[in-house]
Amino acid sequence: MDYSQFGTMFPELIVLGVFLIVFLFDTFSGSRAKAAVTPLAVILFGVATVAMWFIPRCGVDAFEGMYVNDSATMAIKNILNLGVFIVLLQSIRWSATESGKLRKAEFYELLFVTLFGMYLMISARHFLLFIIGLESASLPLAAMVAFDKKRYESNEAAIKYVMTAVFSSAVLMMGLSFVYACSGTGSLYFADIADAVMNGSHSGMMIVALAFVMAGIGFKLSLVPFHLWTADVYQGAPTAVTSYLSVISKGSAAFAFFIIFVQAFGTVYSQVWEWMLYAIIILTITVGNLFAIRQRNMKRFMAFSSVSQAGYIMLGIIAASTLGLTSMMFYILVYVFSNLGVFAVIAAIENKTGKVGMDDYNGLHKTNPWLSFAMTLAVFSLAGIPPFAGFFSKFLIFTSATQSGSVALYVLVLIALINTIVSLYYYLLVVKAMWVSPEEPTIEKFNSTLSERAGMWICVAGIVFIGLASCIYQWIETSVADVPNLVSQCI
DSSP states (O other): OOGGGGGGHHHHHHHHHHHHHHHHHHHSSTTGGGGHHHHHHHHHEEEEEHHHHHHSSSSEEEEETTTEOOHHHHHHHHHHHHHHHHHHOOOOOOOHHHHHHTHHHHHHHHHHHHHHHHHHHHHHOHHHHHHHHHHHHHHHHHHHOOOOTTEEEEHHHHHHHHHHHHHHHHHHHHHHHHHHHHSSOOOBHHHHHHHHHHHHHHHHHHHHHHHHHHHHHHHHTTEEEEOTHHHHHHHHOOHHHHHHHHIIIHHHHHHHHHHIIITTTGGIIIIIIIIHHHHHHHHHHHHHHHHHHOOOBBBHHHHHHHHHHHHHHHHHHHOOOOOHHHHHHHHHHHHHHHHHHHHHHHHHHHHHEEEEEEEGTTTTTHHHHHHHHHHHHHHHHHTEEEEEEEHHHHHHHHHTTTTTTTTHHHHHHHHHOOOOOHHHHHHHHHHHHHTTTSSOOOOOOOOOOOHHHHHHHHHHHHHHHHTOHHHHHHHHHHHHHHHSSSSSTTT
């Protein structure tokens, strides 16, 4: 075996290195030294995030093509790293609370293991490696959801997440077994499956297989009708875990979804799974928006908002092109800053007051104007209001979806645009509560910690400048364009 191939996996090796250092420090340090585990984890991962931008790749693929680390996969990993670093900053205050301080090292260790699994999902070009990555990401996340073991809601959320994760994995592997049977190649490489499918007939079993695979991944992305776990898990999990789950997990699953369906099943796109995706996207955006309107708990509110946002992300997959992938990755980047900006404010208020109700935000600008300002920019970006980054990300994702010029896609985008107006309404409910409500504020003036402010203002800077800095989109575009035959399998 050529062990030099492991050099291609340097992102995974770096994350494992950070995990091992934190683990060994926590295991062998004294009780007083354990207080330094939080800054150690944050600093180490910050250094790792910067290093991954500059370390040259040692090859593109490894293990006979099972693992790929091309420029596109490195770009999405770097985007997710930014989000993870912001989550770590936001978690510092929470890790010092009673529920977090006793096992904060475990929290960071679990987080790094899940990130390792997501890296494998992104780089996998073989279903065995993809399943390994999927389970490596899913199982530690269940422990993170149940981290606050003294809260009934946290334990309930963990049980629901575990049951959902196990069921979705079973559905996915059932679909893969059907794909394996239909292909007749004895191979689980994406490229081999694509060749077998292209040369064979599109039987009823293949349609069932694709439906199962789509359902299994749909659970991970919270696509309707596979979203029923989302609101309860988001509400019950610690806010730091919720923000991680809503952004990092969703971004990695979306990229993996694109690669699987374009490279493995793209040859039967128009014949088999095109209309499945149309229906799922419409349901996801619409149902997410309608249920978000009814929510008064901010974490449940953001849960249904994330369901709706997943539908918009799926428009990039519908495009099945380099433009679609570029737009989707740019959308994920903007979503990282926008969604984490909202959660930064939610976490700061919850850590100080314990309040997470939307009604608790009434008159917030009178006592905490800067928190209100940051929240307003974040929800404006999520709603797609110009000139913030969310407007440009939605514009680009709509453009990519209509690239083929088909009437069905224009209708799909029109429905998405109508839903954007609906989403603007419920996002403005938050703005109204903070700035317009005549009621006296229930949250007193307080000073957030340095780490909370740092994470918040990084998000604000990203929301304001990413959409205006065309070089960022060009960097993503170049990263995707540098990968030959990335979407050539798709018809």
